Amino acid sequence: QVQLVESGGGLVQPGGSLRLSCAASVRTFSIYAMAWFRQAPGKEREFVAAISRNGGSTSYADSVKGRFTISRDNAKNTVYLQMNSLKPEDTAVYYCAASGKVRARRRDEFSYWGQGTQVTVSS
Numbered sequence: 001q002v003q004l005v006e007s008g009g010g011l012v013q014p015g016g017s018l019r020l021s022c023a024a025s026v027r028t029f030s031i032y033a034m035a036w037f038r039q040a041p042g043k044e045r046e047f048v049a050a051i052s053r054n055g056g057s058t059s060y061a062d063s064v065k066g067r068f069t070i071s072r073d074n075a076k077n078t079v080y081l082q083m084n085s086l087k088p089e090d091t092a093v094y095y096c097a098a099s100g101k102v103r104a105r106r107r108d109e110f111s112y113w114g115q116g117t118q119v120t121v122s123s
Contacts, residue, residue: 002026002112004096009117012086016121020081022096022114029077030054033099035110036070036081038092038119045095049081050105059105064090086121093118 003025012018020036035050049060049070058070069082079096094117097110104110 002032002098004098004112004114006094006096006114006117009094009119011120011122013123014087014121016086017082017084018086018119020083020094020096020117020119022079022081024077024079024098026077026098030074031100032112033101033104033109034070034072034079035097035099035105036079037095037097037107037110038090039095039116040089040092043092045107047105047107048094050103051079052103057103059103083119086119088121091119091121 006022008020033052036048037045038048039045047061051058051070051072055072067085072079096114098112099110
């Protein structure tokens, strides 16, 4: 069983930055590919970014490419999402997810989910 707890969300002005963290309670964090998804009100949950087990491979949604960076620290059982140049359309609840695959980015490939953290981008 994997428990995931997100933190770092909040209110930020357009153009600002936030760093989200996701702490995993699991004995062997390094066997899980990790990802961030987000869900805005009235919309489907969508893929944001993913990172492979060892951190050597990353992928991003086109809407965040060049602005967001996913990383992980396997020694701390934590995955991060650095979000820069934030836009109002980035407003959503951001979820951390874990997959037993080497690499994954589809929602159905992730078995474990956190409770989410709210990110609001507004002036």
